[in-house]
Amino acid sequence: MLFARQTPPRKTVVDVNQIVTDGLTFLESRCAGQQIELVRELDADLPPLTADPFQLNQVLVNLVVNAIQAMPDGGRLTIRTSRRGERIAVTVEDTGIGMSDEVRGRIFLPFFTTKEVDQGTGLGLSVVHGIVAAHGGEIAVESSPGAGSRFTISLPTDGAPGGAEG
Secondary structure: OOOOOOOOOOOEEEOHHHHHHHHHHHHHHHHHHOOEEEEEEEOOOOOOEEEOHHHHHHHHHHHHHHHHHOOOOOEEEEEEEEEEOOEEEEEEEEOOOOOOHHHHOOOOOOOOOOOOHHHOOOOHHHHHHHHHHHOOOEEEEEEOOOOOEEEEEEEEOOOEOOEOOO
């Protein structure tokens, strides 16, 4: 349903580290219950970002939940923020099962899933992709079977509510 009714971002000035901190608070107990070490590496000197805080939270939650599901036997989940020139990067990295090249090439397609029928709709990553694109951002994925996955979201720091200026 969310995929079908995506709305344009309602951008305000946000603190990315606060969005990450708030989002992880909601998921900490789930990580602990599944023997997943949660590591935060948040850059204290990030500039503010013009973005929709609710949509960025959705991105974070979707990526973290996928990472948790990719580590059924526990592992390490690292959430990192950093500044890269005029962009802010948010990285979600897990030590889970990883993905083949074939799977990785399809993960952003609506309704594509590798999960059991009752475990997911296949919309989470397509929603993530749509939100990141609506913010003028990019998403990069690195993964290989047995070696975990790394999703890096890169968002522009300049812009104003309603769209980027340039």
